[in-house]
Amino acid sequence: MLTMYLHYGLLIALAIALVFAAFTDIRSRQISNKLNLAIAIGAPLFWWSSGLSLWPDIAMQVGVAAAAFAVLAGMFALGMMGGGDVKLLTALALWIEPNSFVQLIIIMALAGGVLTIVMGAWHFLQQQKERLAIPYGVAIAFGGLWVLAANYMPSTAGIA
Numbered sequence: 472m473l474t475m476y477l478h479y480g481l482l483i484a485l486a487i488a489l490v491f492a493a494f495t496d497i498r499s500r501q502i503s504n505k506l507n508l509a510i511a512i513g514a515p516l517f518w519w520s521s522g523l524s525l526w527p528d529i530a531m532q533v534g535v536a537a538a539a540f541a542v543l544a545g546m547f548a549l550g551m552m553g554g555g556d557v558k559l560l561t562a563l564a565l566w567i568e569p570n571s572f573v574q575l576i577i578i579m580a581l582a583g584g585v586l587t588i589v590m591g592a593w594h595f596l597q598q599q600k601e602r603l604a605i606p607y608g609v610a611i612a613f614g615g616l617w618v619l620a621a622n623y624m625p626s627t628a629g630i631a
Contacts, residue, residue, distance in 0.1 A: 478520035489612040496608030502555030507562050514565035536564035556607045571622045579614030
């Protein structure tokens with residue numbers, strides 16, 4: 472029973488961290504390294520509370536996170552993504568099982584597209600001259616929260 476409380480407590484903490492990442496990215500266009508580190512450090516506790524085995528479950532989580540980091544670091548090097556976004560997605564990959572991580576990427580991309588269109592239109596209407604900076608942490612947080620709600624929350628079936 473204690474493990475279940477820890478499990479859902481960790482998921483709630485992750486959701487709060489994602490909301491915090493989104494707000495700080497909106498405000499300063501940065502996602503704190505400390506926040507990303509805290510998310511990554513929480514993953515082993517989540518693995519334990521989820522009952523994941525070292526092989527293949529945890530190895531798969533780490534492998535997906537390493538692959539995500541490699542791809543996203545390349546995008547960062549090309550100027551397509553911010554460093555905080557790369558670290559946040561990599562830390563999330565430690566939490567989210569591989570199939571759900573694909574779902575997160577798809578939802579994040581759709582939310583990021585909508586965010587870019589809305590911010591681009593606003594930028595154009597305001598006739599601003601400086602370069603448009605999209606707080607992509609908002610899209611990452613939205614995708615993460617979507618996946619948490621859809622795949623990790625307890626079922627409400629049978630509750631009257």
